[in-house]
Amino acid sequence: MRRRILAAALAVTALTASACGAETPAPAAGGNTLTVWLMNGDLSDKATAAITAAFEKATGAKVTVQIQEWDNINTKISTALAQDTTPDVIEIGNTNVPLFAANGALTDLTPHRAELAAGQTWLPGLIGPATVDDHVYAAPLFAGNRSVIYDKQVWADAGVTAPPKTYAELTAALDKIKAKHPAPDYSVFHFPGKYWFGALQFVWDAGGRIATQKDGKWAGALESPEAQRGLQAWKDFQNAYSSAASRNVDTKAPDQAAIFSAGGAAAILDTSVNTVVKNKPELKDRLGTFPFPSATPGKTQPVFLGGSDLAIAAKSRNQDLALAFVKAATDPAVQRDAIVGIDGWTPISTELIDRITPSLPPLNAAFATAAKTSVATPAAPGWATIESDKSINTFFADIATGRKPIAQAAKDFDAHLTEALNTR
DSSP, X not given: OOOOOOOOOOOOOOOOTTTTOTTSOOOOSSOOEEEEEEETTTSOHHHHHHHHHHHHHHHSOEEEEEEEOSTTHHHHHHHHHTSTTOOSEEXXXXXXXXXXXXXXXXXXXXXXXXXXXXXXXXXXXXXXXXXXXXXXXXXXXXXXXXXXEEEHHHHHHTTOOSOOSSHHHHHHHHHHHHHHOOOTXXXXXXXXXXXXXXXXXXXXXXXXXSEEEETTEEEEOTTSHXXXXXXXXXXXXXXXXXXXXXXXXXXXXXXXHXXXXXXXXXXXXESOSHHHHHHOGGGGGGEEEEOOBOSSTTOBOOBOOEEEEEEEBTTOSOHHHHHHHHHHHHOHHHIIIIIITTTOOBOSBHHHHHHHGGGSOHHHHHHHHHHTSBOOOOOSTTHHHHHHTTHHHHHHHHHHHTSSOHHHHHHHHHHHHHHHHTOO
């Protein structure tokens, strides 16, 4: 999954000649050309050019970038990886890496992890799904995530003049706004019942997990006491502050940014202020953002990271050059200047986030801060089934609507998780 944060207002500096480091393969003889698949809408032409320039300067090889469409992409990647003429490097949605790693179609990057990380601490939500049975099969490329977007004027009218730092402060602020806006169709905090990306934050914040792995077998873990506490906390929050009409819908039907822009909500959890501003430009100066506070004071809720990883095809005949390209894309200088500086994505490490956050506009900083705390989805091929069959959407909607008690919903979904995650 991928989501863009508002483009960062950073000066774009020239990429250094040492971007790829001394260990990159020597210049290639014979005009070698690397084939790279990137996804439409992710990296801009300028950011892609910056990565390829760093790679070409370090190796002397050339890059052919082929842009792929999202429709039916997993099937297309599976087919390509099985062929002898496979692309060398492929951008894969971070949660989908296990789907291709399980059958040996991706090169094991474990021996090169330290070299690729370059002293950086990669974000768990990106590297976690790419780590299958303790082996790394892809390297992070960029991240996107969610923070609270709120209307400062609406909050100020209710007596709330500063963003909350704790969960208790958040609910106290929302209670004040709710008293000011008691209409049943108004969402103080619009939170769709099928919005599993956001709802999972409550599970993780309580110490719960989606599933656990033991002796190579996965088991759904939403019946655990920790997960049950998180699910109850999410239902209490959703039912208290989001309208009843939101309990069985997702974020796009109806569109939550449109609801917020039209004055139907005082806050939403979303990936960017861009859509809100596009819908209603005059709101720009009234918007504020902050990471969703944790129930533990001083912390923020762990987030689901969307984004992409780069993998090398096991059948690639250019393994060294492919590794050099991945190293160029993950290099801290390239991440800073291209992934963040040009395209405004969240970078792939906590160190880079710490470095760039002071330079970000206030609306952007919250997204970067929130990304530092993330939890990975299960690194199992069957996770793709959970996303595609939308069973996780239905699970949370069952709880929000009360169609099922929390314990029963968790029991039923755990059974589905266990079956799906153990299917290869």
